[in-house]
Structures are given as C-alpha cells and as structure tokens.
Amino acid sequence: MVSRVIPVEAFDLVIFGGTGDLARRKILPGLFRRYCAGQMPENSRVIGAARGDMDNDGYRAFVAEAVREFGGRRSCEDGTLDGFLERMAFVSIDARGEKGWSEMAELMRPDVVRAFYFSVAPSLFGDLAERLNQHGLTDDSSRIVVEKPFGRDLDSARALNRDLAAYFDEGQIYRIDHYLGKETVQNLMAVRFGNMLFEPLWNSQYVDHIQITVAETVGVGGRGEYYDKSGAMRDMVQNHLMQLLCLIAMEPPSKFDPDAVRDEKLKVIRALDPVEPHHIVRGQYDATEGAESYREEVGDPRSRTESYIAMKLGISNWRWAGTPFYLRTGKRLKARSSEITIVFKELNHSIFGEAGDHRNELSIRLQPNEGIELGVTIKEPGPGGMRLINVPLDMSFAQALGADAEDPPDAYERLIMDVIRGNQTLFMRGDEVEAAWAWTDPIINGWDARGDVPKTYESGSEGPVDAVQLLARDTRVWRKVSP
Ligand code: BG6
Numbered sequence: 001m002v003s004r005v006i007p008v009e010a011f012d013l014v015i016f017g018g019t020g021d022l023a024r025r026k027i028l029p030g031l032f033r034r035y036c037a038g039q040m041p042e043n044s045r046v047i048g049a050a051r052g053d054m055d056n057d058g059y060r061a062f063v064a065e066a067v068r069e070f071g072g073r074r075s076c077e078d079g080t081l082d083g084f085l086e087r088m089a090f091v092s093i094d095a096r097g098e099k100g101w102s103e104m105a106e107l108m109r110p111d112v113v114r115a116f117y118f119s120v121a122p123s124l125f126g127d128l129a130e131r132l133n134q135h136g137l138t139d140d141s142s143r144i145v146v147e148k149p150f151g152r153d154l155d156s157a158r159a160l161n162r163d164l165a166a167y168f169d170e171g172q173i174y175r176i177d178h179y180l181g182k183e184t185v186q187n188l189m190a191v192r193f194g195n196m197l198f199e200p201l202w203n204s205q206y207v208d209h210i211q212i213t214v215a216e217t218v219g220v221g222g223r224g225e226y227y228d229k230s231g232a233m234r235d236m237v238q239n240h241l242m243q244l245l246c247l248i249a250m251e252p253p254s255k256f257d258p259d260a261v262r263d264e265k266l267k268v269i270r271a272l273d274p275v276e277p278h279h280i281v282r283g284q285y286d287a288t289e290g291a292e293s294y295r296e297e298v299g300d301p302r303s304r305t306e307s308y309i310a311m312k313l314g315i316s317n318w319r320w321a322g323t324p325f326y327l328r329t330g331k332r333l334k335a336r337s338s339e340i341t342i343v344f345k346e347l348n349h350s351i352f353g354e355a356g357d358h359r360n361e362l363s364i365r366l367q368p369n370e371g372i373e374l375g376v377t378i379k380e381p382g383p384g385g386m387r388l389i390n391v392p393l394d395m396s397f398a399q400a401l402g403a404d405a406e407d408p409p410d411a412y413e414r415l416i417m418d419v420i421r422g423n424q425t426l427f428m429r430g431d432e433v434e435a436a437w438a439w440t441d442p443i444i445n446g447w448d449a450r451g452d453v454p455k456t457y458e459s460g461s462e463g464p465v466d467a468v469q470l471l472a473r474d475t476r477v478w479r480k481v482s483p
Contacts, residue, residue: 008420010041010112014104016128017119018048018090019062022147026178027119028063029070030412035084039417047107049093049100059090095124101135114142115419122149122156126163133167143419145174148239149230150428153444154437161430170430174419179240180426181411181418184370184397188247188340189256191364191372198362199252201344204323208345208359209474212244214329214338214366215481219285219459220307224298231305232282236329238440242269243428244366245325248340249315258424262432269435273314275443282447282454283308283464285332291459294332304447306454307331310467312474324474328467332459335481338366343476352386359390363479370408371396 013031015023034040048059064085089107093100108114116132118125125146132138144164151157164173179185192198201207214236220227227235246265253260284307287293294307308330315325344360361375373394380387418426446452455464462468462481471477 008039008041008113008417010043011115011420012045012047012108012112013115013117013416013420014047014049014108015117015119016049016093016095016124017117018059019050019052019054020119022119023048024062024066025070026410026412027117027416028066030410030416032063032067032071032081032084033409034413034417035087036080040084040087043112045087045089047104048088048090049104050090051092051094053092054090056089060085060088063088095120095127095131101131101137105135105137108137110139113420113422114138115145116142117145117416119147122146122151122160125160126166129164129167138167140169140172141422142168143172143174143422144168145176145416145419147176149234150175150239150433151437152230152234153441154434157433157437161434165430171424173430174415174424175428175430175433176415177239177243177428178411178415179243180428181413181415182366183408183414184364184366185244185247186426187370187397188244188364189261192248193252202342203319204321206344207323208343209324209326209476210248210343211341211479212241212248212325212327213340213479213481214241214244215333215335216329216331217333217336217460219291219332220294220297227307228298228300228303228305232307232309232329232331233440233444237309237311237327238436239428241327241329242436244340245313245327248342249320249325251319256425258427259429261425262429266429266432266435267317268315269432269439271315271317271320272439273316274439275311275313277446277450279312279470280443281308281310281464281466281470282306282452283310283330283457283467284454285330285459286456288459291332293456293459304451304453308333308454308457308463308467310463310470312470326471326476326478328463328478330457330463333481334460334462336368337481339479340364340366341479352388358388369396370398371400 015027017023031040031046064081067081091100091104091107093104114137116128118128120128129144146164151160192202246268249268250264251267253264284294284305287296295301295303298305310326310328313325313327315321340363342362347358350358358377359375360377363373365371365373371394373392375390376393377388377390380389415426455466457464468478
C-alpha cells in the first residue's frame with residue numbers, strides 16, 4: 001500500500017518556544033518526517049523564536065540534534081537533513097518587550113501561509129497575540145496554534161479565549177489536543193461512521209456499558225511542578241479522555257467538516273451528568289523497589305494530587321441515557337495501554353439455554369499494538385453437545401496493513417500539516433474547551449472543599465482497589481490492562 005502525500009501550500013511557520021522541550025521532542029522531528037515524505041514545499045521555512053541568544057547556525061545544530069534523537073523510525077535519504085536544516089532560521093525575541101519583533105517582521109513573507117505556534121506558557125498567549133498584531137505580522141489567513149493546558153478552570157479558559165479573540169477569529173485559532181492527531185483516534189470515526197455494522201447498535205438499547213482506559217507506565221518524572229498543580233483530572237480527563245468520549249458518544253455529523261464534527265462533540269459535553277462523589281476514585285502511586293513514590297517525585301510529602309482517576313459517567317440524551325461510561329487513566333500502572341471497549345448487552349433470549357457467554361465486546365486499541373478486536377460467540381469445537389465460547393476476531397493494523405501501519409505519522413505531524421492546510425476538524429473549538437471545564441470544575445471544587453485525599457496504589461499495579469469496586473458494585477469488571 002502506498003501512502004498518499006497531499007501537497008500543502010508554501011508556509012512560514014514560527015515556533016515561539018522554538019528551543020523548548022515540545023519543539024525538540026515533537027514539533028521539529030515531526031516537521032522533518034513530513035519533509036522526508038515530500039510534504040514541505042520548496043520555499044517553506046521554519047523560524048524558531050525564543051528568549052535566548054542564538055544564531056541561525058546554532059539553531060540548525062539544535063534542530064539536527066533534535067531530529068537525530070527523536071526523528072523516529074522512518075528512514076530518509078542521505079543528505080535529506082541538510083536540505084531540511086536550510087529551511088531553518090532563528091530569531092531571539094522577547095514576548096513582552098521589543099526585542100526581535102522588527103527582525104521577525106522583516107523575515108515574514110507576504111505570499112505564503114503564516115502560522116504561529118505558541119509552544120510557551122499560556123500566560124504568554126495574550127502577549128504574543130498582541131505583539132503579532134502590533135507589528136503587522138498577521139493577516140486574515142494567518143493561523144495560531146496553542147497547546148494545552150488551555151486554562152486550569154472555566155474562568156481561566158474564558159480569559160484565554162478572550163485574549164486570543166481580541167486579535168484572531170475562531171477560524172484562525174488551532175487548539176491542539178494531540179490525542180485527536182493520533183491515527184487510531186481518527187480511526188474511531190472511520191470505524192463508527194464507515195461501517196453499516198456498528199452504528200445501528202451504537203446506543204443504550206444494545207450497549208451495556210463503555211470503558212475508556214488510558215494507562216501509562218511512566219511516572220511524573222521531571223514534570224512534577226506542573227503536574228502537581230494539575231493532577232490526572234486536569235492533565236488527562238478534561239482534554240484527552242473527554243475527546244475520546246465525545247468521538248464515541250457523539251451523533252453522526254452530517255459531514256466530516258470542522259464545525260459539523262465539533263458541534264456534535266459539544267452536544268455530548270453539554271449532556272454529561274454531574275458526577276456523584278462516590279462515582280469517582282482518585283489514586284496516587286506509592287514507592288516501589290527502585291522507584292520513588294508520587295509524593296517523593298513532586299517533592300511534597302502531603303500532596304493530595306491524583307495520579308490516577310477512575311469514574312462512572314452518565315450522558316443524559318436519547319441515545320445514551322442508562323448506559324454508563326467508565327473512564328480511567330493513571331501513571332505508573334502495570335502496562336502502557338489505551339483502549340476503548342464497547343460491551344454489548346446479553347441476548348434477550350438464548351436458544352442454547354445456559355450454554356455459555358453470549359456477550360459481544362468491541363475493543364479499539366489505541367496504543368500500543370493498534371487494532372480492533374471483536375468478541376464473537378461460536379461453538380466450542382468437538383462432540384458432546386452445544387457448548388458456546390467467546391473468541392476474539394482480532395485485527396492488528398500492523399499485520400493487516402503492513403509497513404504503513406507499523407510507522408504511522410505521529411500526532412504532531414498530522415496536526416501541523418492540518419494547520420497549514422487550514423483544516424480545523426481535529427482541533428478543539430473555544431466553546432468545547434469551556435464546556436469541558438464547566439463540567440470539570442464542580443468535581444475538582446468538591447474535592448478541595450471536602451479535603452479529599454487520593455488512595456495510594458502500588459506502582460506497577462492496575463490502580464487502587466476501589467476502582468475495581470466501582471464496577472463491581474454494578475456487577476461489571478474492567479478489562480485487564482495488558483500491553
Ligand atoms: C500529555 C500529558 O498531554 O499526554 C501527559 O500532559 C501524558 O501527562 C501524555 O503522559 C500522554 O500522551 P501519549 O501520547 O503518550 O499517550
């Protein structure tokens with residue numbers, strides 16, 4: 001199978017925070033991979049911008065190092081890196097002062113797509129937007145890209161939206177949630193809306209419940225300072241898990257277009273029920289041999305921030321009333337494994353009497369070992385009567401699709417190219433982000449008011465035992481977390 005490379009227009013992409021961690025690990029290597037794929041037109045340029053002093057050659061050396069370290073598996077022809085580096089430039093800039101802005105204005109060309117990636121702290125978003133405007137660096141077709149965290153509650157998200165809206169239309173603002181750029185997350189939509197098979201059953205009449213799991217093996221590591229102020233709820237649930245939930249639960253959009261999709265996602269978030277405190281389990285990982293506890297890692301022996309969360313949600317609409325959604329995510333768990341499972345109801349009547357388990361489960365594995373598994377009931381082979389067993393119809397994308405699926409584009413590659421193309425389908429709209437915070441805020445405020453303390457769980461386990469109880473109370477079980 002040959003991948004199709006869809007050409008994009010020539011561009012000037014400015015990365016504010018061009019020497020930061022995200023640029024080094026994701027943005028620059030992602031651009032390089034697109035360059036290798038022939039998707040960076042001849043006269044396109046990438047301009048790193050940061051406070052520090054550096055010249056163009058210094059930046060090229062920085063980019064070369066980033067590409068070597070994080071460039072990924074896809075091979076490029078010899079000498080390709082040199083061609084890529086020729087497109088790099090650097091401007092030393094002060095987001096709040098005058099330094100560097102006129103130099104940047106001289107560099108920008110009028111006849112190409114202009115994109116500005118704000119890979120900086122959200123507290124600088126407003127300043128950058130204002131400066132870009134002041135220095136005449138933007139026009140109606142310019143785009144800005146902003147990263148999470150997009151606020152830490154509804155008020156701060158509204159303030160950020162207001163700051164950006166003062167200079168840019170919503171159609172120019174690309175809010176990244178990198179989960180939407182993952183190949184398999186986009187596949188959720190393909191599976192749901194590209195097959196006749198599933199959609200007629202995709203509702204509370206046929207679905208018993210849905211599980212969404214994003215399990216990580218890593219701890220908070222060097223990100224303790226940020227993470228301890230966020231916790232799993234702000235860091236993962238409000239954005240990544242919420243987006244997965246929306247794609248699973250939304251009504252079919254009339255077409256695959258940015259506002260049609262985002263309108264439907266927004267309706268899901270607005271239909272979410274408030275969550276009862278006893279339907280949430282918060283956890284924090286403990287020390288284990290050779291690894292520090294969460295509290296040691298963040299340097300606060302009394303921290304009450306959760307590194308794990310499991311919850312039961314309800315959606316009050318015609319399609320989903322009565323079908324619980326169980327979400328869980330956490331760090332330092334047994335395996336890195338993200339998947340969504342749709343558990344269908346038992347048959348109304350079995351002609352085989354008590355001969356076995358008739359339940360179908362559809363599991364979409366997001367990472368790793370991306371694929372789809374459908375549990376189907378069949379007859380157990382052999383004589384001795386009609387005994388039924390449930391076996392998986394298992395499709396690994398790598399096996400079914402070959403080399404293309406083994407090395408899918410990284411989320412950032414896809415998303416940056418969508419910015420250049422001007423396609424906002426996989427980006428969050430301002431109202432979506434605000435609605436997600438409006439649902440999240442009361443939950444977090446409730447913990448603060450009650451002085452809620454997370455349960456500890458063993459590193460390398462499946463999370464706190466209370467999370468097992470959350471489903472056991474409903475006579476259900478979590479799927480095993482396995483890679
Ligand atoms: C980030 C979170 O947004 O997503 C991290 O801040 C988390 O805490 C990461 O580890 C997970 O992303 P991925 O792509 O590795 O699943």
